[in-house]
Amino acid sequence: MSDDMKAITVDGLRKRYGDVTAVDGVSFQVENGEIFGMVGPNGSGKTTTIECIEGLRDPDEGQIGVLGLDPWLDVYELRERTGIQLQSANLPRRMRVEEAMDVFSSFYRTSRDWQPLLEGLGLGDKRKTYFSQLSGGQQQRLFVALALINQPEIVFLDELTTGLDPRARHGIWDLMREIREQGTTVFLTSHFMDEAEQLCDRVAILDYGRIIALDTPERLVNQLGMGTRIVFQVNGGTQTGQIRGGNGSHEAAFDGAQIGVIDGVQRIELTGDKVMVYGDGSNLVSEVINSLETSGVSFHNLRTEQADLEDVFLALTGRQVGDLESPVLI
Amino acid sequence: MHGLGKFFVMQFKLYLREPLAFFFSLAYPALLLLLFGFIYGNQPAPEFWGRNFGTVDASVPAYTAIIIGTVALMGIPIDTATNRETGVLRRYRATPLQPAAYLIASIAVYLVIALLGMGLLVLTGKLVFGLRMEGSWFSILVAFILSAFSFYSVGYLIASVVPTSRIAQAVGMVIFFPMMFLSGAGLPLQLLPEGLQKVSDFLPMSYVVRLIQGLWFGDSWVDLWVPVLVLVAMLALGTLLSSRMFRWD
Numbered sequence: 001m002s003d004d005m006k007a008i009t010v011d012g013l014r015k016r017y018g019d020v021t022a023v024d025g026v027s028f029q030v031e032n033g034e035i036f037g038m039v040g041p042n043g044s045g046k047t048t049t050i051e052c053i054e055g056l057r058d059p060d061e062g063q064i065g066v067l068g069l070d071p072w073l074d075v076y077e078l079r080e081r082t083g084i085q086l087q088s089a090n091l092p093r094r095m096r097v098e099e100a101m102d103v104f105s106s107f108y109r110t111s112r113d114w115q116p117l118l119e120g121l122g123l124g125d126k127r128k129t130y131f132s133q134l135s136g137g138q139q140q141r142l143f144v145a146l147a148l149i150n151q152p153e154i155v156f157l158d159e160l161t162t163g164l165d166p167r168a169r170h171g172i173w174d175l176m177r178e179i180r181e182q183g184t185t186v187f188l189t190s191h192f193m194d195e196a197e198q199l200c201d202r203v204a205i206l207d208y209g210r211i212i213a214l215d216t217p218e219r220l221v222n223q224l225g226m227g228t229r230i231v232f233q234v235n236g237g238t239q240t241g242q243i244r245g246g247n248g249s250h251e252a253a254f255d256g257a258q259i260g261v262i263d264g265v266q267r268i269e270l271t272g273d274k275v276m277v278y279g280d281g282s283n284l285v286s287e288v289i290n291s292l293e294t295s296g297v298s299f300h301n302l303r304t305e306q307a308d309l310e311d312v313f314l315a316l317t318g319r320q321v322g323d324l325e326s327p328v329l330i
Numbered sequence: 331m332h333g334l335g336k337f338f339v340m341q342f343k344l345y346l347r348e349p350l351a352f353f354f355s356l357a358y359p360a361l362l363l364l365l366f367g368f369i370y371g372n373q374p375a376p377e378f379w380g381r382n383f384g385t386v387d388a389s390v391p392a393y394t395a396i397i398i399g400t401v402a403l404m405g406i407p408i409d410t411a412t413n414r415e416t417g418v419l420r421r422y423r424a425t426p427l428q429p430a431a432y433l434i435a436s437i438a439v440y441l442v443i444a445l446l447g448m449g450l451l452v453l454t455g456k457l458v459f460g461l462r463m464e465g466s467w468f469s470i471l472v473a474f475i476l477s478a479f480s481f482y483s484v485g486y487l488i489a490s491v492v493p494t495s496r497i498a499q500a501v502g503m504v505i506f507f508p509m510m511f512l513s514g515a516g517l518p519l520q521l522l523p524e525g526l527q528k529v530s531d532f533l534p535m536s537y538v539v540r541l542i543q544g545l546w547f548g549d550s551w552v553d554l555w556v557p558v559l560v561l562v563a564m565l566a567l568g569t570l571l572s573s574r575m576f577r578w579d
């Protein structure tokens with residue numbers, strides 16, 4: 001069976017809570033050695049999906065295979081070979097960091113040397129600290145360490161970097177890439193689109209318990225055809241009347257027409273003194289800057305923005321990820 | 331069952347790090363003994379106890395029931411409900427640690443704690459008041475373990491049905507305190523009005539007092555078949571119900 005080659009296979013997964021359908025027919029596969037991400041707004045079913053795969057919740061319908069095992073029937077074998085970080089969990093208040101590592105590693109048949117793991121996660125000097133005296137981000141990092149303690153073949157991380165500062169976030173991303181190099185498959189959920197985009201080999205976007213898109217982040221973004229957005233500000237403002245050459249009383253602040261003729265420019269938007277140029281093509285940015293300079297427009301704060309997963313979600317649902325919780329699906 | 335030993339040691343340390351639990355299960359009964367021992371002394375008072383024993387001699391086995399009751403009705407439900415509420419149990423469930431291993435280690439810790447509490451009590455009695463005992467220590471140990479398991483199973487039953495640790499605490503107190511005063515554990519039944527003395531027949535803790543005190547005074551197991559039967563039945567029922575109703579989430 002070719003499915004044996006996959007780390008995870010999910011087919012027709014469904015889970016209801018009373019009237020709420022938390023997961024509504026989800027199917028996908030995760031390859032060995034990839035970082036697979038599941039993103040979506042609050043309540044879209046990420047935790048329910050990941051916990052069904054982990055064997056922590058019993059699905060109503062559907063088939064799940066993890067390392068060729070049934071997560072509900074072969075749960076202890078699976079626990080030995082996978083690592084889990086839960087979205088919400090705790091340790092006893094007065095358990096010290098090193099005690100947690102020591103006790104948790106004793107639960108497994110095989111475990112790794114956890115000292116470097118703690119160091120790598122910036123908890124080296126917290127070994128003697130009680131769990132309750134760690135900051136939220138430190139607790140989160142400890143849970144990542146616990147999920148990796150048995151050198152799992154697959155690690156599940158639900159809300160990997162929630163509550164972490166930017167430096168810790170990037171540190172964890174690097175750690176994830178490192179363990180992928182060591183052959184571990186990473187399955188994570190996130191509601192940070194930028195995290196999914198930068199870290200994941202493939203991303204599934206979940207909404208109302210359904211997968212509405214699944215691909216590499218690059219392909220998802222490229223399929224949008226949104227290309228590049230160049231944003232800058234011009235001095236003196238860009239009143240609509242001034243757009244096409246200064247026929248007002250004072251000098252033209254900005255002449256959109258100059259840029260409008262550049263190959264690849266699709267659209268120009270003006271708001272206040274802010275100009276947004278949409279288009280694609282590899283020379284777009286340099287040509288726009290060239291054109292601004294030759295026509296003597298004085299501009300500042302120029303930056304370019306690529307379409308991102310946020311835009312993908314917006315295009316697919318008409319909403320921003322952070323907009324609102326998924327309404328209850330009946 | 332990997333890591334059971336380490337987990338036991340960890341659970342034990344965690345228990346000792348909770349000052350309140352530590353105080354109530356270990357120090358409190360011994361302090362109680364000191365207090366009443368100094369008030370009443372330990373002169374044999376056959377007219378009161380029906381045998382040649384003093385207040386301290388009778389109080390040590392009775393207070394043992396308090397220790398078992400505190401651990402079972404307060405310690406177990408509150409700890410377990412707290413661990414469930416805060417997601418500690420969920421975190422354990424995401425490892426290969428089996429539920430049975432978690433329970434075995436925890437129950438072993440509670441047993442050791444109660445034994446230590448009783449040890450401290452006996453030691454205080456012996457050193458300070460010249461404690462007397464007519465039965466066999468082995469029998470008393472067996473009765474102690476039976477009583478503890480029987481009460482612990484009820485403790486886990488309470489832990490299973492209460493939704494939160496606050497409610498666990500309330501339920502534990504409501505069951506424990508009246509029982510402590512009406513069962514002969516906290517004070518001799520003979521001091522209660524006759525009507526109230528009858529109530530003790532309906533309180534499980536009375537049977538712990540009767541069993542351990544009886545063995546202490548030198549009665550045989552045969553004489554004590556009623557408390558044994560009650561405690562065995564409670565153990566069977568408590569285990570059956572709590573194993574069906576226990577929740578990790």
Ligand SMILES: Nc1ncnc2c1ncn2[C@@H]1O[C@H](COP(=O)(O)OP(=O)(O)OP(=O)(O)O)[C@@H](O)[C@H]1O
Nearest residue numbers: 017020022041042043044045046047048049087191
């Ligand atoms: N144990 C439960 N009982 C009842 N309803 C639940 C339960 N768990 C989840 N739900 C419901 O199922 C839906 C999906 O929840 P889930 O936790 O899977 O979402 P999520 O994508 O992980 O959200 P978040 O980003 O907030 O973590 C929600 O509507 C939630 O209210």
Ligand SMILES: [Mg+2]
Nearest residue numbers: 046047048087
């Ligand atoms: Mg979630």
